[in-house]
Amino acid sequence: MHAWQIVDDWKRENLKRVELPNPDPGRGQVLLEMRAAALNYRDLIVPLRGYGRKTGTLPLIPVSDGVGVVVAHGEGVSAPAIGTRVCPLFMPRWQGGEATGAKIDATLGGPLDGVMREFMAVDANAVHAVPEHLDDTQAATLPVAALTAWSAVVTHGQVRPGARVLVQGTGGVSLFALQFARAAGARVFVLSGDDAKLARAIDMGAEAGLNYRQTPAWGSEVKAWAGGDGVDLVVEVGGEKTLGESLRAVRVGGEIALIGVLSGGRFDIPLGPVVTRHVRLQGITVGHRDGFAAMCAAIGEHRLVPTVDRVFPFDALHEALDHLAAGRHFGKVCVSL
Ligand SMILES: NC(=O)c1ccc[n+]([C@@H]2O[C@H](COP(=O)([O-])OP(=O)(O)OC[C@H]3O[C@@H](n4cnc5c(N)ncnc54)[C@H](OP(=O)(O)O)[C@@H]3O)[C@@H](O)[C@H]2O)c1
CATH class of the missing domain: 3.40.50.720 (NAD(P)-binding Rossmann-like Domain)
Structure with a gap:
């Protein structure tokens, strides 16, 4: 599959297009075919190891926010149904309640691999369906921002x-x-x-x-x-x-x-x-799955639409990051997958 990875050393120029084997969903997981990603300020500093050892290890697939479609179930999984459009949660282990170190330390796009890839296998309880009135790039903005x-x-x-x-x-x-x-x-x-x-x-x-x-x-x-x-x-x-x-x-x-x-x-x-x-x-450190569920319900009820500034093609990740760094954007900078 096509993907982006930070390879060899923590430098922006080491953020490269790569080919990786397609993942299989393990027990308790779903396989997502990714549709779109959205950039956050943190995506500018992860390639520079901006969070120290909490940034993770190389090679690392970057970018925290994305949306995909469930295309296969691993063993023991029956939901969300095949075809459901979902966001992988930024903090997969924080399902609800008070934050603890263990719940909030594992985050997508560093130290865990992020969303800049065609397919990703994630725990079924670490994804959540998105409001239907949103298009893919709008939905991709939800997990962090x-x-x-x-x-x-x-x-x-x-x-x-x-x-x-x-x-x-x-x-x-x-x-x-x-x-x-x-x-x-x-x-x-x-x-x-x-x-x-x-x-x-x-x-x-x-x-x-x-x-x-x-x-x-x-x-x-x-x-x-x-x-x-x-x-x-x-x-x-x-x-x-x-x-x-x-x-x-x-x-x-x-x-x-x-x-x-x-x-x-x-x-x-x-x-x-x-x-x-x-x-x-x-x-504030982003939030938990229960919050994500409540937020999606509110977005659906009020028909809120995220403000997307610009959408870049998959191959133009560097241009998209440069656009974010320039600070002229209004709302979210997205990447189509
Ligand atoms: N704690 C968390 O869980 C969490 C989650 C997400 C983001 N963040 C952090 O929150 C910050 C914003 O993230 P973002 O993704 O929204 O970034 P962003 O899309 O790049 O937006 C940053 C905006 O902040 C405004 N800004 C910059 N300097 C400012 C200042 N001195 N006074 C007032 N406004 C200023 C600018 O708005 P104008 O262009 O209108 O001036 C700029 O466009 C970043 O530091 C990010 O790391 C934290």
Whole structure:
């Protein structure tokens, strides 16, 4: 089968097109014929061994997010039925409940082999059917970006109608957070470094927005938008250079969902306001199968459609990664398989 692998050494140029034997589904597994993949920020850093030893070993099939069709059952498996379109779950061992190291350490696209291949054999309980109204590239975006946003907004954030939510940026996670918060009846403020993207996010239902390049001290403006007391939830993807402003923007007793560290991963913030203002800092690591099931039900019920920026052909994985790295995308960058 056709596949992509990182071979020999951890360098981007060692991400190569290869031919591999077709896998057979083992006991308890299903065989998937892959249809589409979607890129995440992590796919840029895995080829550089960006997660240290947790990145895995070489050779490694890259990319975490994908969708495929069940084409065969291994011994002892009868569901999902042949022909069902499913996503392999990013954290196959986290079926539900609280996170533990053992549940969240094994992840697709490093250290486990990812989705950039024609066929993959996976445990039957590590896949989940996708909403029928989505096309293949839209469905491929769900396992990491959408589930992370769902965990932040719904599982942990418990956003209710009328809640005020701050979403940073217009990348994959952030646009899903915008969609889920709006579907829950919340009001959304969006930040972007690009005015045209801000306008698009407002078209999608955000109530207001600000360009974080033009207004780097946006915290007090967001707080004022929220009626002076601050937002209930911040979907934090910036990290080092944004967390201080997020602390200004959040209300007493509000939550900051710590998801990404795009502007750096070290914190130098005054801790006093976190304590005295009763702020919850909630780390998010994607989510579990139960969350994925609930999210798919909500996407189906609300007919939500993921925002796909661009779809590249299978052979153009490097071009797709370059497009993601350039940061001009709005929503998800996908690859057709
Ligand atoms: N914890 C988890 O489970 C988890 C899961 C998925 C992703 N992540 C992390 O979350 C982050 C976002 O992932 P993604 O896949 O959504 O990335 P993405 O699609 O590449 O989107 C990144 C977007 O963030 C915005 N941004 C960059 N710097 C910013 C800043 N200083 N202030 C506000 N916004 C800023 C930009 O939006 P504009 O172009 O509009 O300015 C950019 O397009 C990454 O760090 C990723 O590793 C974590």
